[in-house]
Amino acid sequence: MMKILSVVGARPNFMKIAPFVRAIKAHNRNSRLAIDHLLLHTGQHYDDKMSRSFFQALGIPEADINLGIGSGTHAEQVGQTMIAFEKVVRDRKPDWIVVVGDVNATCACSITAKKENVRLAHIEAGLRSGDMTMPEEVNRLVTDRLSDLLLTPDRLSSENLRCEGVPEEKIRFVGNIMIDTLEANLEKAAALEIRGIIHGNHFGPPPQIQTMDGLDDGFAVLTLHRPSNVDEKGILGPIVEFLVHEVTAEMPLLWTVHPRTANRLKEFDLLEKAVKCRNLVLLRPLGYHQMLRLNLEARMMLTDSGGLQEECCVLGTPCLTMRWNTERPITLKENGGASVLVGNEINRLRDVFRDTLRESRQPVRPELWDGKSAPRIVKAIVEAA
Numbered sequence: 264m265m266k267i268l269s270v271v272g273a274r275p276n277f278m279k280i281a282p283f284v285r286a287i288k289a290h291n292r293n294s295r296l297a298i299d300h301l302l303l304h305t306g307q308h309y310d311d312k313m314s315r316s317f318f319q320a321l322g323i324p325e326a327d328i329n330l331g332i333g334s335g336t337h338a339e340q341v342g343q344t345m346i347a348f349e350k351v352v353r354d355r356k357p358d359w360i361v362v363v364g365d366v367n368a369t370c371a372c373s374i375t376a377k378k379e380n381v382r383l384a385h386i387e388a389g390l391r392s393g394d395m396t397m398p399e400e401v402n403r404l405v406t407d408r409l410s411d412l413l414l415t416p417d418r419l420s421s422e423n424l425r426c427e428g429v430p431e432e433k434i435r436f437v438g439n440i441m442i443d444t445l446e447a448n449l450e451k452a453a454a455l456e457i458r459g460i461i462h463g464n465h466f467g468p469p470p471q472i473q474t475m476d477g478l479d480d481g482f483a484v485l486t487l488h489r490p491s492n493v494d495e496k497g498i499l500g501p502i503v504e505f506l507v508h509e510v511t512a513e514m515p516l517l518w519t520v521h522p523r524t525a526n527r528l529k530e531f532d533l534l535e536k537a538v539k540c541r542n543l544v545l546l547r548p549l550g551y552h553q554m555l556r557l558n559l560e561a562r563m564m565l566t567d568s569g570g571l572q573e574e575c576c577v578l579g580t581p582c583l584t585m586r587w588n589t590e591r592p593i594t595l596k597e598n599g600g601a602s603v604l605v606g607n608e609i610n611r612l613r614d615v616f617r618d619t620l621r622e623s624r625q626p627v628r629p630e631l632w633d634g635k636s637a638p639r640i641v642k643a644i645v646e647a648a
């Protein structure tokens with residue numbers, strides 16, 4: 264019997280753990296070496312719409328352990344997670360700890376895993392933005408440096424690890440596990456009604472009839488949550504102006520607002536302006552299937568999310584990535600993908616937005632983004648045991 268303890272903390276982790284949990288179940292049905300799996304949630308994300316709704320929609324069993332860490336500064340989140348996680352590791356004594364992605368939970372639990380001498384596997388290893396001002400980049404570097412098994416989503420990521428001196432036997436190119444989730448949920452998402460999603464999730468006054476009618480001619484979707492985009496009024500203000508005056512002049516814009524961003528919009532007195540804009544629909548954080556439904560139909564995506572860059576690549580949605588760099592270069596147009604880096608400088612944003620108006624969908628599937636990464640990951644861990 265092999266004991267695996269896997270860790271999730273924040274929204275982007277949930278899409279990565281769902282196929283892994285399923286693949287362990289399948290392994291246990293077919294193999295004599297059973298895996299005893301425990302799922303731990305650090306509680307970094309705790310709102311129903313940021314957490315529970317994803318567990319339910321993606322069929323993830325309730326976490327065996329929830330540390331209830333909640334919000335706080337980075338040091339508070341990481342420190343409290345380490346203290347609470349250490350007790351769990353000592354008590355449960357797993358053979359492997361599996362972490363996913365690059366959030367604070369990933370980094371905190373990786374450090375504790377190694378201090379407790381437990382073997383560590385990282386799903387989504389090797390991504391590098393080269394931008395040390397991003398908290399996620401720090402989390403990636405720490406996690407990968409400590410991991411015993413580095414499971415990479417693409418060959419560029421494997422190469423990053425080689426360049427850093429990671430021994431070849433620790434690196435396994437397994438493909439992108441997010442795409443396992445996308446494949447498993449496409450049908451369910453496609454069956455949803457876009458107008459139903461809007462009616463069920465908008466906040467502020469109900470969207471105008473004209474906006475709803477306009478949806479049939481194409482709409483844009485926006486997500487924004489990085490501190491570098493939303494934490495300063497001098498940056499968020501001009502972005503909101505651009506959205507309200509220029510994007511919505513071309514087509515309806517559906518904005519799913521992250522809690523951090525909602526707080527900043529209020530704090531900077533920008534919410535009113537957004538609410539009053541006729542062609543802009545503000546939505547609460549959406550469920551996985553709802554977001555996928557919008558992405559299947561959108562004329563373009565404006566986002567600073569890493570996961571959406573990948574989903575846009577596979578679905579072919581033209582993606583304006585509101586960052587100056589990306590740890591996912593495989594999704595960029597120059598590498599065959601659908602994404603263009605536009606940062607948060609309005610002139611650049613405007614130019615690319617105008618160019619993108621003339622574009623159509625170009626789906627691209629990088630190597631091993633085939634919906635079968637999770638079984639490869641389970642196999643890699645079992646073989647490394």
Ligand code: UD1
Nearest residue numbers: 273274275307308309310313334335366367398399522523
């Ligand atoms: C975290 C991840 C980021 C990921 C993002 C997806 C880190 C360093 N960052 O950023 O990589 O892309 O999740 O959402 O781990 N809040 C709520 N309810 C919640 C969660 C958060 O209201 O359930 C609010 C709180 O005010 C909190 C703020 O959002 O302070 C930020 O949450 P936090 O978990 O610190 O970081 P994210 O910005 O969500």
